[in-house]
Amino acid sequence: MSTPPAVASSETKPSNRFIDAVLEQSFRHLFGPTATPEQPRRHEVVSIANLSAALGEYLSPAEVKDVKAAFQFSDEAHLGQYRQSGEPYITHPVAVAELCASWRLDAQAIMAALLHDVMEDQGVSKTELAERFGPKVAELVDGLSKLDKMEFRSRAEAQAENFRKMMLAMARDVRVIIVKLADRLHNMRTLGAVSTEKRRRVARETLDIYAPIAHRLGLNNIYRELQDLSFQNFHPVRYATLNKAVKAARGNRREVVSKILESVQRAFAEVGIAAEITGREKTIFSIYQKMREKQLSFSQVLDIYGFRVVVDETLHCYTSLGVLHGLYKPVPGKFKDYIAIGKVNGYQSLHTTLVGPFGTPIEFQIRTRHMHEIAESGVAAHWMYKDGSTDLNDVQALAHQWVKSLLDIQSEARDSTEFLENVKIDLFPDAVYVFTPTSEIMALPRGATALDFAYTVHSDLGNQCVAVKINNELLPLRTELKSGDIVEVITAPYSKPNPAWLSFVRTGKARSAIRHYLKTMRFNESLQFGERLVDQSLKGYGLTLAEVTPDVWEKLEQWTGNKTRQEIFADIGLGRRYAAVMAKRIEVLMSGREDEEDPARPVEGGPGGAPVVITGAEGMSVQLAPCCRPIPGDDVMGYIGIGLGMVIHKTDCRVARRIHRRDPSRWIDVAWAPQPGRLFDVGIKVIVRRTKGVFARVAADVTAAANIVQVAMDEDGSDNTTALRFVIQVADRVHLANVIRRARGNPDVLRIVREKPGEAGQAARERAMRMAGESSDGAEGGGAEFGD
Template identity: 60%
Template sequence: MAERVDAQGIIAAFLEQSSRHLFGPTSQPSAPPKSQVISVSSLIDKLDHLKPEDLSLIRRAFQYSDNAHLGQYRQSGEPYITHPLAVAELCADWKLDAPSIMAALLHDVIEDTGSTRQELVEIFGAKVAELVEGLTKLDKLEFQSHAEAQAESFRKMFMAMARDVRVILVKLADRLHNMRTLDSMAIEKRRRVALETAEIYAPIAHRLGLNMVYRELQDLSFRHSSPFRFATLDKAIKRARGNRKEMVNKILDAARMALSKSGLEVDLRGREKTLYSIYRKMQSKHLSFSEVLDVYGFRVTVKSIDDCYRALGVLHSLYKPMPGKFKDYIAIPKLNGYQSLHTTLVGPFGMPVEFQIRTQEMHRVAEEGVAAHWAYKDGENDLTEMQTRAHQWLQSLVDIQDISGDSQEFLEHVKIDLFPDAVYVFTPKGQIRALPRGSTVLDFAYAVHSDLGNQCVAAKVNGVQLPLRTELNNGDIVEITSDPNSQPNPVWLTFVKTGKARAAIRHDLKTKRYKESIQLGERLLLQALRQQAIDLAMLDDGVWEKLIYWTGSKTRDDLCADIAMGHRVPAVIAKRIEFILSENSGSGQMRLDSQAWDQALAADHRQAIMIDGAEGESVQYPHCCYPIPGDVILGYLGKGEGLQIHTRECRHAQRLHNKDPEHWVDVIWSEDIKRSFDVAIRVDVVNGKGVLARIAGTLTSADANIAHVTMDDRLTEHAASMRFVIQVEGRYHLAKVMRRLRQNQDVIRISRVLGK
């Protein structure tokens, strides 16, 4: 107890410093250790932007946190209260408001002590309690895995910060202090926390424009996740400082003299690039440290935007600019609001030298992001441009949350959107849109609106019709053509870049597939029940309730969808229903009599599932055998893959059947086929000029659409082999196509490519 950090003692100690008027009179118990006094005194010195009444509230929050964490210690052995104090001090550095600093002091009381949200509401008000709640992990709930628990905690935090950006500011301060004091943790935990920081928190800091926090989190993550590489590179940089000092001073002196002669008032400073940024450059460009020449950069701070461009001209006259290395982030700011001119010049001895030119205000925004000149407002109209950009991004998280299936999927989409670089494109009306680098035309459509993306059918980029998968470049003008009857294609998931686009496509496909899966699941269950002479239509609610409880499904529809997706075996479910019926009185009414049973068998073609091609995503036609109507087929319920249709000759299907015989069902083709099907054929031809065009013409004349064509690598001087994937209505149509091909004089031999 001797080491307890007493709130009154700390307050007395800093009152003895220079802030006696801040909290008013208080008792004078014995002073705590000097290091703790300095910590609190440092916090108080940074609260001069707050009103006296705010300071009184912060005092109460500190006393409450101190009492709540009494007897708790960090891994380093320090009293736990030192951590909330350090987090609050970081928030004070950013000039955050009183509720934010109170939340920083209280951020662990719900998670680590017996305090409750309701208690915080009663003492500190709903807003502070909401901030603390948003910072609290979900450790008290049960999850199937650490990854699931982590993803759900992140989703909770993201949703809280979408409501109030102060949540993430306090969380970043919390994570920054934890990273600074990570040495006391076990090596494995250090590595796990470091990787999580690099993957989630550092990109968030960058996305919100907090570049100082971003750079420090990156370096700390690098240090703890790759300690040997960090130490080696750190030593190399320290050795290089002496060697390059003379060169850096020479560039500084020359630049200062040139800028001074032009009459510009500037603050010119050299800066060393961070360890992680140097390491990333070495890794991405496969360079050794000695080959990385631009370890140093220079920052020019001027009074106005006009001076930025004047300074740029002076520097370009001093050293030659490197082609393609100039970026104007003043005219078009980055996604996070960052503004500056970047140029790389060829310095003495051919060394590349990077200059960043900005105003004093731009520099503050570049370092502090949304925290610069922080003044929290309730209305969007009162937000600064930086805060407005942050608000728009946070609102996009809400959109992703609304259409994501679960927390892990949500986190996956958010990670995709945490890109450090962007492209800037325009709508036909001249509105600018910022997208992650590598984004496609389809990403642009979804960025405008989810419905526009879902209904997108074509697009023009700079007036030219281009595919939806076309990657966008800076300055592109994009025009989208939509059709209300159009729907997302699963193939889109292979090329879209943004989290919003991926989430919207998956949501639409899942919704559509879910409805189709329910219908297919009912048909599969109907087939299995008929083998037990049970009438599916006669099952009452009591039977379904017991069945749903036994399977753990939420609803009857969910159970049927699980059957269709292969998560449940229809025969097992049918056996369970039979068991439930045997326990119920009067269950005979739910069974088929002999006459009804015979009729059911005749009507259902020996209980086989009828396939007509209109089942949608719930039924798959694998490319291992390309089944078409007329083939003898089998159905496999692959887990999570729906019903797969294979030909009886398919060797892949035969291996699956030997491994997993329970997941196979009888299927037959319907007499009324609703679509065309892919089939593979091999055509050996006389090698000659224009032969491919002539074969394609023959296929088209036989009403067969060509989906894909490849040429065999083993060509001879006189013969060639082509493999076509064509679309036909069935075996009769395929026979017609092959007869037409045989009439072509270029064709030597034709064969269908059967199961692999």
């Protein structure tokens, strides 16, 4: 898992080491050289009296009875199980249920909170839970349970798969993630009993995944507490020192805060606006983030206090803004209107920063009571305040929209690790707000590009995108968007995703959609090419693919482990299987001699036959080697690389000869089609006299006959000559000969040759060796070496 920005190693910047040193020294001064956590107490008797009282305020007696039955079942299941703090394990589910009750979740969610560990820890089946408490409760508990019965190659893979399971369960029912966040919050509150290593690992995971999810769903109270608890457990020394400093500053600035509060209340009373004005203190983690990002000491962080103004109506929010700006001077550029354009999680408020007494900057947040409920409870407000407010329904719609995007990513992700990576990209809280040509507002992560916008609207729109207009100006697809931009996407039916797009797209949906398209396209191309290879190999036995019977295909699927014949062809096209081996096996099965052959033994070789015909337009299943740049008319041969399809080399290529000596069984005969389906890159080297304007004249001659893709110039070892290197596009060797003939007509050209194999440069040779699975240092066999 990637390290979250806030808990990254402090050894990366001198300023971070400075902060660490100051905080460490302050900690020792304030608390002494060592600090030990308070030893937990053992509690054998567990009561749900507090939980029952809280539930009785909003649930019916029958629902409270069902919750008590779930508690009794969970208590019996966890009997004899203890937490590392020494407390009975049942105290944890009860605490999670109490948190859920504080958000007024329904009875099913409370029951799931009490039962959330019985499947994972005690082996209770989903069927048993469904029979006792209903299918909905069983589904919630199943979504909260880890995949402990499955085997994974690594901890990271297991974590990613568990995360995917939880998020997909959330897509079916958002209560899953709310109960999970309550579970994580209580675990973070009681993390002191576990080892230091586990505390740091859980804190990093929380800050990297669970806190952003809470923010994305608008659960800001949980978000802030998870951040502070993660910081406290990951950097206990820094947290303790800053906490002590904040407490000291709180006493020093009490008079200033009281003076501001009194003056603001008096100003609102004068204009007759009923407002609830409260002071608030920024969290320890947010102060620490500011110190890191702006390279400040604690004494330089002035705005550790803020004020919240809660009024009755939206109109009063803007009136209140005028009152505050009349009382204190606003700081230019520090006003944000999140009411007109709310955040992606439904948050709405006016933010303004004012210069208070003694020059202290003070931030004010102005919102209505409904906005305040949403800001604090987010999607949980759906259960807490069922009063018919359209704002709350909007929050639910935003949450649903995000959950739907998770399903889109899931359907296109290759595995759970990629899914986790793409979801984490979408969890960044900062956003830009752009407009469609029809004035619809769309929110994208900060740094998102115009191509991200196209994929956010629809995957097909992104796949067919060829250009974009931003504010009526044609700009590149990689252009980063700014708030307020009007974006128009231009498409073409022939367009398709480019692998290079992955280097600049920002959103998880765009990344997963591009990868899914490329994967599908590669599969289809490999399928067609593999089919051609098998058909070509079968001709040596006097057979064709059309003659292969369904029962033979069924036996081949059992023999290979593939589910369909299409997968068999794709594996062959990608070089994972030999076409000659498959043809031999087909011939054995067709002749009824399968009992004479060992199905597990690979069949090497195979009869010769006509070479495989290629056009060069097969796509990713056939690649032209960069070390020798073959073109139609060259004598060529094909190398079947594992997972790479076929790589075409010239027969006199030095790299090809080296690979052939190592693994001759992977080479097959190939031939060019009479009418190749594309132009091909080829390198030429032109030695010219060093005269004024010679480069322009030679380039003009070459351009008249072919398209120039790349050009370079270097010295040729003498005082009066220069070597010009061109990469041009030609149809075949005849076309190349015409280009060379035309360039030779220039009197300044002394010599012109096609670059020989190996002259294309070290980078091309290394790339060719990587395609064959070799290192470029001359060692035979083995794959590429990986450094730190």
